[in-house]
Amino acid sequence: MRITRRHFGAGLAALGLSACGGGLTAPGQTGADSGGLPADLRPVPNAAYDAWVANFRGRAASSGISQSTLSAAFRGTGYLPGCVKRDRNQTEFKRSLEDYLAIAASDERISKGRAAFARHNGTLRTLESRYGVQAEIICAIWGLESFFGERRGDVPVISATSTLAFDGRRGAFFEKQLIAALKILQNGDITPSRMTGSWAGAMGHTQFIPTSYQAFAVDFTGDGRRDIWSEDPTDALASTAAYLEKNGWSRGVRWGGEDPSGTLQPQPGGPRFAVTRNFGVIKRYNNSDAYAIGVGHLADRIGGAGPLRASFPPDANGLTKDDRIALQQRLTARGFDTGGADGVIGPNSIEAIRAYQSSRGLPPTGTPSPELLRSLG
Missing domain, CATH: 1.10.8 (Helicase, Ruva Protein; domain 3)
Structure with a gap:
């Protein structure tokens, strides 16, 4: 019988907001x-x-x-x-894959990921040798699950x-x-x-639920405790590598990658991906194509790769990512703070849109649109 980690609760998981170890x-x-x-x-x-x-x-x-x-x-x-x-x-x-990846592989997460990878390079490479799981993949899961230990x-x-x-x-x-x-x-x-x-009870740097901890956690430091909560992430990272190995990870095989001929296209009109069996193993950690692509893409970016080459189509409201960034920037400049300009229309942006609409005597729908963008100049 195969055992799954069973994500539930905190953070942004899959394509939506589900909370707790779950993904993002x-x-x-x-x-x-x-x-x-x-x-x-x-x-x-x-x-x-x-x-x-x-x-x-x-x-x-x-x-x-x-x-x-x-x-x-x-x-x-x-x-x-x-x-x-x-x-x-x-x-x-539900978030689009474009929005999901904008968060999963944000500039901040990539920067922090590369710094964390450099700090723990010796440990990550040792785990790669021991369990066969690519060091960047282990680091990327850490990044999606707890922002490299900052949000455990x-x-x-x-x-x-x-x-x-x-x-x-x-x-x-x-x-x-x-x-x-x-x-x-x-x-x-x-x-x-x-x-x-x-x-919901998911624990530590890589958000193990208790039953998964029992099944997969390891004492890699040799201190007699499987301490996934410590400031030292070694046991947590090793436990994640052990989890993937025991769920069928193939040594030396990549997760996949962006490929014009790939068969996986989670967002219509967006990038296509060719994936390997290790993509399926990542989904054992969280059963979501978006999560597995997020892990793989973040791992690639941590390793030095560039952004995805293919573009995404306009969203359901007719806005591209650049349009959404411009909308956030213009709202904030007018005193309606969106909490950042990443092109992801979340709760802060929706509230800013509503406040702006109310100030103009418009119905406060909170919905972005090309007309709204034009009205902001």
């Missing part, structure tokens, strides 16, 4: 350097949750979890309403997984993650206070 962290996402959790990701009193935890302790004990582990793990934890809200309201908004998530994993197990929408799945997390604590790999991650 973006500026502004709460993480290890956030300076504090949002109010709804802090424990609040909930008698029903407390009763559920009391009943769960018996099930945990029958799974081999000691009372001392349970006591330590649940000390200071509690119900996190924000986890339930995020789980129930994952947006169905700071939500207590026991609180997050127990809250979602109690909630019940995916109760059996999250109870399994909770049991796995407790076994990780019992094994001594991490302490409860340091076991943090996304709102």
Whole structure:
């Protein structure tokens, strides 16, 4: 049986916004350097949750979890309403491949990726030799999952997984993650206070959920702990390489690449890609063509390659990427801050458009258009 990492929750995953280990962290996402959790990701009193935890302790004990582990793990934890809200309201908004790659392989991410690759070159090359996975691919996954360790998530994993197990929408799945997390604590790999991650329990530099950690994490440093949370990313990077190797990575084979005769064209009118079986292995990490292309393209850029050669067609609103960048720049110049000009129309740009439309007495639709661009001069 093949085991998948099962991404769910934080960041921009696949072609849409799904949150947590999932695929693509973006500026502004709460993480290890956030300076504090949002109010709804802090424990609040909930008698029903407390009763559920009391009943769960018996099930945990029958799974081999000691009372001392349970006591330590649940000390200071509690119900996190924000986890339930995020789980129930994952947006169905879809990004185009062009937008996805604009974030996945942004100038900032490429620059940080090349710097991180240079800092950890020895480790990455050693992992490439040991597991057969291209060093740039390992680094690119690190970049998409946690922005090279800057956004690992700071939500207590026991609180997050127990809250979602109690909630019940995916109760059996999250109870399994909770049991796995407790076994990780019992094994001594991490302490409860340091076991943090996304709102859905994905952990560390490369966002492993607890069951995947159990199956694939490795102690590459040899200190007796599989520490994917440490400032030193070695164990996390090695665990990712081990994951890919065990899921069928072919040594010496590229992921694929842009090719006019390629058969994969995720966005009509956009670039075509020829892919290899290793493309499918990357999708074992996150089952999305966009994610796998994002990893592969970011890896290529980290390695020194240039941008994609083919262009993308205008979007559904009739705007090219250059048009969207110009729109953002003109809005910001007029005092309607879009939070940057990358050509990706996200929440900040939509709010800026609405504010501008309202100032002109227009319906505040938040929709970009050629007419809107022209009105900005």
